[in-house]
Amino acid sequence: MKFNISTTPMQELKADVEIVIVIDGNLKHPTVKDRKLLKKAGFSGAQNEVYHLVEKKRLYVGAESLKGSSIRPAAASAIRALTGKKGFKRLKIATYVSHPRCSASIRAMVEGLVLGGYTFTEYKSKKSKCPVKTVEISLEGYEAHEISIETAARAVHHGEIVAASTNYTRNIVNTPPDDFYPESMVKKAKKLAKELGLGCKVLDVKALKKEKMNALLAVGRASRHEPKVIHLSYKPKNPKKVISLVGKGLTYDSGGLSLKPGDFMVTMKADKSGASAVIGMMKAVAEMGLDVEVHGFLGMVENMIGGDAYKPDDVLKAKNGKTIEVRNTDAEGRLVLADVLCYAQQEVKADYLFDFATLTGACVVGVGHYTSGVMGFSEELKTTVRDQAKIAGELVTPLDFNDYLKKTLKSEIADICNISNTRYGGAITAGLFLSEFIDDEHKEKWAHVDIAGPAFVEHVWGENPSGASGAGVRMMVRLMESLSRESSH
Numbered sequence: 001m002k003f004n005i006s007t008t009p010m011q012e013l014k015a016d017v018e019i020v021i022v023i024d025g026n027l028k029h030p031t032v033k034d035r036k037l038l039k040k041a042g043f044s045g046a047q048n049e050v051y052h053l054v055e056k057k058r059l060y061v062g063a064e065s066l067k068g069s070s071i072r073p074a075a076a077s078a079i080r081a082l083t084g085k086k087g088f089k090r091l092k093i094a095t096y097v098s099h100p101r102c103s104a105s106i107r108a109m110v111e112g113l114v115l116g117g118y119t120f121t122e123y124k125s126k127k128s129k130c131p132v133k134t135v136e137i138s139l140e141g142y143e144a145h146e147i148s149i150e151t152a153a154r155a156v157h158h159g160e161i162v163a164a165s166t167n168y169t170r171n172i173v174n175t176p177p178d179d180f181y182p183e184s185m186v187k188k189a190k191k192l193a194k195e196l197g198l199g200c201k202v203l204d205v206k207a208l209k210k211e212k213m214n215a216l217l218a219v220g221r222a223s224r225h226e227p228k229v230i231h232l233s234y235k236p237k238n239p240k241k242v243i244s245l246v247g248k249g250l251t252y253d254s255g256g257l258s259l260k261p262g263d264f265m266v267t268m269k270a271d272k273s274g275a276s277a278v279i280g281m282m283k284a285v286a287e288m289g290l291d292v293e294v295h296g297f298l299g300m301v302e303n304m305i306g307g308d309a310y311k312p313d314d315v316l317k318a319k320n321g322k323t324i325e326v327r328n329t330d331a332e333g334r335l336v337l338a339d340v341l342c343y344a345q346q347e348v349k350a351d352y353l354f355d356f357a358t359l360t361g362a363c364v365v366g367v368g369h370y371t372s373g374v375m376g377f378s379e380e381l382k383t384t385v386r387d388q389a390k391i392a393g394e395l396v397t398p399l400d401f402n403d404y405l406k407k408t409l410k411s412e413i414a415d416i417c418n419i420s421n422t423r424y425g426g427a428i429t430a431g432l433f434l435s436e437f438i439d440d441e442h443k444e445k446w447a448h449v450d451i452a453g454p455a456f457v458e459h460v461w462g463e464n465p466s467g468a469s470g471a472g473v474r475m476m477v478r479l480m481e482s483l484s485r486e487s488s489h
């Protein structure tokens with residue numbers, strides 16, 4: 001999808017279809033040219049309600065307000081209505097700006113179109129795709145708010161980058177486990193590094209042994225695909241901040257010997273969502289040319305069964321020397337992250353350290369499918385993640401640590417257990433487990449984001465399709481954009 005932005009009035013722009021956004025059910029607004037027809041059809045302009053007047057070449061969609069959070073899903077719903085149809089190559093749309101000089105809703109509109117136009121058709125014989133090739137945006141606005149073409153163009157550009165990077169992440173997550181294993185991510189990372197001039201270091205089993213990443217190695221041992229850790233780096237001159245991003249990349253999580261029940265195993269190709277989000281973030285920050293140094297660490301492993309599998313009762317020694325009693329091989333993500341977090345802290349002295357993981361079913365039970373949980377020791381950092389996520393169109397809620405839950409991870413035989421002794425608070429106990437692998441000097445700089453809920457949802461929601469959503473990408477790109485603007489003092 002290509003975007004062109006101009007000051008050409010809407011009427012003069014040539015297109016196969018125009019998207020008209022009806023704000024707050026206001027069918028009387030001058031942009032709504034088919035009021036009578038719409039009323040007759042029972043169109044009320046409710047959020048995401050769509051009505052396509054094919055003969056008039058207009059597609060109407062409702063949005064509650066001019067806020068980005070309403071415009072984004074509305075634009076997505078509109079373009080989704082065209083998916084699988086033919087003859088809608090050229091689309092045109094006006095701008096919907098809520099405040100003078102504020103381009104947020106323009107960016108949200110572009111994001112909505114790119115995110116809503118996403119389809120994963122790789123494995124379909126009959127491919128039902130989005131037909132739109134070009135989008136003409138007219139600066140002719142819903143309200144007569146002044147906005148410069150430069151500001152608008154920048155909003156369009158950044159919207160395109162972040163949404164395309166999110167779709168890039170979605171493609172990786174949606175790819176079946178027999179076609180996407182640790183080596184596949186190595187290939188992806190190398191290709192991306194070459195295209196964008198990133199650093200790319202790959203650790204194979206030999207290197208992982210040398211680095212004493214025994215917890216990660218144990219998880220991957222029964223798989224025919226060797227585990228890999230990938231370090232991608234983006235280093236602009238004079239960066240404002242240094243950020244490390246760590247991702248859980250379980251290309252499949254069968255549960256290991258603590259085997260998952262059959263119906264819980266379905267969708268576990270999505271257990272690579274954390275690492276897939278991190279590579280998507282790397283792509284976006286590099287394409288935007290942000291003024292922050294960013295390091296992405298991807299822990300790529302497949303958790304399988306077999307004669308060589310790690311077992312409940314095993315004691316593993318993690319990279320930082322701490323010993324872990326394995327009581328459940330399905331709590332494998334934290335073992336992988338423990339080692340990768342240690343490695344990330346060893347390699348880079350960062351101002352911020354974030355990790356992303358589909359870590360616990362408990363997080364989904366606690367906060368639902370659409371929300372991620374953020375954990376850590378810094379209230380300020382947790383709040384920042386939540387606030388930036390909200391602006392970006394993602395939902396995040398803080399889950400606070402406490403010392404009572406910490407005690408539930410005690411082990412009789414080792415330094416810590418990989419599961420807690422209580423059935424409750426599983427998202428937090430997993431976060432507390434990770435905190436054992438964060439050095440004291442990094443405690444306040446670290447936040448853990450459990451994306452188990454939103455990373456993969458089997459129905460359409462807002463601007464997200466059924467399947468992988470690319471959770472984490474938009475929130476973190478926003479956060480890094482804000483750090484890139486901050487002064488270095």
Ligand code: BES
Pocket residue numbers: 253271328330331332333358359360361362364419420426452453
């Ligand atoms: N990958 C799963 C978590 C998960 C579950 C993600 C559902 C997305 C949807 C993780 O490795 C896991 O199996 N966690 C266990 C932990 C338990 C054994 C303490 C879980 O959540 O049941």
Ligand code: ZN
Pocket residue numbers: 253255329330331332333
């Ligand atoms: Zn698991």
Ligand code: ZN
Pocket residue numbers: 250253271330332333358359
């Ligand atoms: Zn897992």
